[in-house]
Amino acid sequence: MPRPTLRTARTATAALLSGVVGLMAVSTAGAWELDREASRIELIGTADGREAVTRVEEFEVDLEGDLDQPAGGTLVLTLQSDSITGGNDIVDGMLHGHNWFDVEAYPEIVFRSTDIQAPAEGELRIEGELELRGDTHMLTVPVSWTRQGERVSVDGRLTLDRTDFDMGRGAWRSEGTVKHEVHVDFTLELLAPSRS
Numbered sequence: 001m002p003r004p005t006l007r008t009a010r011t012a013t014a015a016l017l018s019g020v021v022g023l024m025a026v027s028t029a030g031a032w033e034l035d036r037e038a039s040r041i042e043l044i045g046t047a048d049g050r051e052a053v054t055r056v057e058e059f060e061v062d063l064e065g066d067l068d069q070p071a072g073g074t075l076v077l078t079l080q081s082d083s084i085t086g087g088n089d090i091v092d093g094m095l096h097g098h099n100w101f102d103v104e105a106y107p108e109i110v111f112r113s114t115d116i117q118a119p120a121e122g123e124l125r126i127e128g129e130l131e132l133r134g135d136t137h138m139l140t141v142p143v144s145w146t147r148q149g150e151r152v153s154v155d156g157r158l159t160l161d162r163t164d165f166d167m168g169r170g171a172w173r174s175e176g177t178v179k180h181e182v183h184v185d186f187t188l189e190l191l192a193p194s195r196s
Contacts, residue, residue: 031193035189039059041186042186043084053086056084057085058083059080074112076112078108081102084096084103105134110131115127115128123142127139135165151192152189153190161180
């Protein structure tokens with residue numbers, strides 16, 4: 001068997017490094033895993049002069065890409081509209097009805113990114129389309145994120161006018177009982193794609 005030369009050893013080392021870099025690129029392009037128990041999405045409004053908090057109990061996140069270089073990444077957030085709850089049957093019956101989320105006709109609310117940018121370290125600006133009650137609306141969502149090992153925490157708060165989305169029909173249209181301004185407050189805990 002011929003002895004390896006310095007040139008063949010360098011070529012083999014370069015090939016090995018290329019393979020490792022290739023594997024790392026594949027791993028960062030994989031899907032992130034949502035830690036559902038540690039994540040939350042809340043809708044915060046004002047009803048009868050008091051803060052009213054509703055929670056989204058069931059949602060999924062499909063995030064692919066590298067948060068350090070997010071331009072090529074994609075995000076799809078899917079919320080089950082019948083899982084939106086104010087904590088009691090009367091409020092939930094109203095929220096799930098025709099004047100608000102109309103959950104029988106529109107069981108899902110979906111946000112799909114069209115562009116993800118990093119204006120500063122630890123920050124993202126996600127532009128995308130929100131599909132709600134059969135209509136699609138463009139949104140820009142500012143978020144911040146921190147990393148601890150393989151875990152990333154993504155936090156954000158977005159303020160919307162509910163009437164832009166035809167939410168609160170009929171007698172609910174005015175601000176007499178429920179203010180038009182609604183805050184969407186969220187924390188998503190994500191685990192990095194597997195490197196295996």
